[in-house]
Amino acid sequence: MTASWHTLLDVAIRTSVIYLALLVGLRVTGKRQLAQMSTFDFVLLLIIANAVQNAMVGPDTSLAGGLVAAAVLLAWHQGIDRLRRSSRSLGRLLGGSADLLVYHGRVMHQHLERENLTIDELRQALREHGVASLDVVHMAVLEPDGAISVIRSDEIVPGRPHHRIKAVRRNE
Structure with a gap:
C-alpha cells in the first residue's frame, strides 16, 4: 500500500x-x-x-x-x-550556558539547586577528578553539555587547558 x-x-x-x-x-x-x-x-x-x-x-x-x-x-x-x-x-x-558550581573552594548552592545537582553528586565528580577537598578547587563549572570542568587552585597556569569530567553519575 x-x-x-x-x-x-x-x-x-x-x-x-x-x-x-x-x-x-x-x-x-x-x-x-x-x-x-x-x-x-x-x-x-x-x-x-x-x-x-x-x-x-x-x-x-x-x-x-x-x-x-x-x-x-x-x-x-x-x-x-x-x-x-x-x-x-x-x-x-x-x-544553555555554563554554570559555576564552586568558586575558590566555596560551593554555589543556588546553582546546584537550579541544576538539580546534589552536593554528594558534586563531591563524587570532584573525586573522579582526583580532588578530595573543596579547598583545592579554584573553579568547578557545569558545562552546557552536562560535563563538569574542574580547575584546581594549583593548576592555574596561563595557557594550560583544564581537565574535564565527561559525566556526573547519579546515585539512585
Whole structure:
C-alpha cells in the first residue's frame, strides 16, 4: 500500500511537533540529565522513544512514512543547529550556558539547586577528578553539555587547558 501525500504531510507535521516538544522538554530538565543516565533514565528514554515513534507516524507504518519522519527529524536538527551557531543569544537559549558550581573552594548552592545537582553528586565528580577537598578547587563549572570542568587552585597556569569530567553519575 502506497502512502498518500496527505498522509506523509501528516507524518511530517506530527514529527515536527514531537521534535519541538521533546527539545523544550529536554532543555527544561537541565543539562545534568544529558551527561548521565541511570537505569531509571534509560528506561524512561526507551518508553519515550516508543511513545513518540507511535505519535509521529500514527497509523502510517509504511517505509515512506518512516523515511519522511527521519528526514523531518534530520532537517529540524540541522536547522536548529545552524540557528544555535548563528547567534550567541540563540546558542545560549537552545544549548544553555555554563554554570559555576564552586568558586575558590566555596560551593554555589543556588546553582546546584537550579541544576538539580546534589552536593554528594558534586563531591563524587570532584573525586573522579582526583580532588578530595573543596579547598583545592579554584573553579568547578557545569558545562552546557552536562560535563563538569574542574580547575584546581594549583593548576592555574596561563595557557594550560583544564581537565574535564565527561559525566556526573547519579546515585539512585
